[in-house]
Amino acid sequence: MLCRKLADKVAAVGYYVMVPxxxxxxxxxxxxxxxxxxxxxxxxxxxxxxxxxxxxIAALKDKGISAIGAAGFCWGGKVVVELAKSDNIQAAVLLHPSFVFVDYIVTSDNSK
Structure with a gap:
């Protein structure tokens, strides 16, 4: 599975990776x-x-992890956009996102 292979590569350089x-x-x-x-x-x-x-994310924070990123493939792209807009994550990656439009990403608050 491509997603698992990418997760393994990210983990191999020292990051804690989850693929729920x-x-x-x-x-x-x-x-x-x-x-x-x-x-x-x-x-x-x-x-x-x-x-x-x-x-x-709450479980990761309970483990003491403070900087959290998320990658969303296809369907997950919209999920990651929502996470980024709500300040739940510090980094977002969208790969072949579906159902994501510019209006979902752009906010009226320029700090996000």
Whole structure:
């Protein structure tokens, strides 16, 4: 899995890396005609991903980790944007982001 390989590379240079499964073992599969993207999205909202990610961040902070970054692939791109806008993370990386528009990233507060 590409995501795990990238995580291993980041960990190999000394960072603490987590790869939580916010899709709960049910990634989008374009070959599954019974569950097209709009149906799949009904049970995989990025708002739930954002809430799940905040729990992971809280656990990291409980471990004493103070500088936290997040990478979002595809669906996760929107989750990472929301984390960055809410000051939950200090670094954000979007890779092939889906459902992310400039309006989501730009805020009226120039400090973010």
């Amino acid at each position: 499964d916010f899709l709960y073992g049910d990634p989008y599969n374009p070959e599954n005609t019974e569950k097209p993207i709009l149906v799949w999205l009904q049970s995989h909202g990025t708002d739930k991903g954002f809430e799940d990610a905040k729990q992971v």
